[in-house]
Amino acid sequence: MKQTTKMASVFLIPLFCLLFSPSSAEIAAKPGVNYGQLGNNLPPPYRSVELIKSLKAARVKIYDTNPKILQALKHTGIQVSVMVRNEIITAIASNQTLADEWVTSNVVPFYPQTMIRYVLVGNEILSLPDNVTWFNLVPAMRRIRKSLKLFKLNKIKVGTPLAIDCLEASFPPSSGKFRSTVTDSVITPLLQFINRTKSFFFIDVYTYFAWVSDPVNIKLGYALLEPNVSSYTDPVSGLTYTNLLDQMLDALYFAMKRVGYPDTRLFIAETGWPNGGDVDQIGANIYNAAVYNRNVIKKFTEKPLRGTPLKPRVVLPSFIFALYNENQKTGPGTERHFGLLYPNGSNIYEIDLSGKTSEFTKKLPVPTNNEPYKGKIWCMAERGANAMVLGGALSYACGQGNGTCDPIQPGGKCFKPDSLRWHASYAFSSYWAQFRKSGGSCYFNGLGVQTTEDPSFGSCKFPSVTL
């Protein structure tokens, strides 16, 4: 009996593949979009789903299980990826009841009308300083999968998106190697889990950040996937690379091969390019963002398949980051400018995630910041900021360094005009001028804006950063 079953399945598997792989490969190739919600000015879920459809996205990834979004995605035919929040991973890792409850309240009520296909456990866990969560990651994934099976949700795969910093070596690509501190404890069990459950290794990969770290030696066009820019041949593997994305992905394939899982499938959980940023950031503009995302979509949807030099025939399913520019993301200005759309829902540039459109009609604005800015920059307080919050930031800035705010004391050269915004702008500029070298920023929780226009007047001179 057992023997028969086994023979039957041996026979059936290839037939199944034969019948279904062309169509499933086609679906798999269509890029999706990451629907981040860190903005206080974003359209509601129903409108957002309309916009996602207008971008022709085949799938969408959210960073939680927002029930309004999952509701709005019902009967749309869009494949959905949901996420278990980082904060509950450790609790779930040791508690099956909790895992079952999570699936009961976040997946079961929406499935199958909402086509949930992936449950991602945490976001870039190995990039967090808290290493307790690192070691609970795979145990939590196992529990979530066990719950999904309990509810017979067998089509839903479990994964976890990692950032490219899971690698400690990536150049040349053939030297690709996972961080040794996590290889045995996290990566190997993860790859084992992925293999056993036929899931994917989800990776967030940005050529932008790699290029920014070395714009002198890496050509911009190579990072933007422009054709015929330059090529690099890996001296060990002999493989030739014509763009930075392939190079980064192959480094990951080589790292997986090194620990015994050469055939793990990759899923690009995030990739993209910022359409704007701060004065002291380079290459973040609408032109480059449009070129990168259009090239990436073209690559991912091309037929015949165009994988990477190491895996030329392997489909690369993907999510572009992100749907909107998100004004509540912290950090440098680029963080708030990865959107395909402005918060009012209009396109920042023309884009078609299905890959069917390759000629776009509207002219893109000529980039002006592909070279580092040279000159002075000041840090001004945003107009219309909440007075109490701005007052707090002003006190903070004045409390740092030596004599940071002396000129805005009564009788000082910059005391007048005696307004909160003016004083805060002085304090921000003075703080930033002293601390930029040691990592200080002009962010101030979104209250600071970089400017190249000197606010000084008369005998009041604002300190500046000189690049």
Ligand SMILES: *[C@@H]1O[C@H](CO)[C@@H](O)[C@H](O)[C@H]1NC(C)=O
């Ligand atoms: C496991 O989670 C359930 C549900 O939240 C909770 O009632 C129970 O106390 C937890 N068990 C342990 C051992 O923490």
Ligand SMILES: *[C@@H]1O[C@H](CO)[C@@H](O)[C@H](O)[C@H]1NC(C)=O
């Ligand atoms: C986890 O982090 C702590 C504190 O930083 C460190 O002492 C410990 O060695 C780390 N544990 C592992 C297994 O890396």
Ligand SMILES: *[C@@H]1O[C@H](CO)[C@@H](O)[C@H](O)[C@H]1NC(C)=O
């Ligand atoms: C699992 O690993 C084995 C051994 O490396 C490999 O033959 C197989 O293709 C892998 N399966 C998947 C789904 O990755």
Ligand SMILES: *[C@@H]1O[C@H](CO)[C@@H](O)[C@H](O)[C@H]1NC(C)=O
């Ligand atoms: C790039 O080079 C290939 C082969 O040499 C050529 O066919 C193609 O037209 C070139 N593309 C561009 C955009 O120059």
Ligand SMILES: *[C@@H]1O[C@H](CO)[C@@H](O)[C@H](O)[C@H]1NC(C)=O
């Ligand atoms: C949407 O916002 C952008 C950026 O602020 C602006 O340029 C554009 O005109 C707005 N579009 C509409 C339809 O309001």
Ligand SMILES: *[C@@H]1O[C@H](CO)[C@@H](O)[C@H](O)[C@H]1NC(C)=O
């Ligand atoms: C402030 O002054 C002290 C003593 O003169 C000096 O040691 C310190 O480095 C100064 N701090 C800054 C931020 O300039």
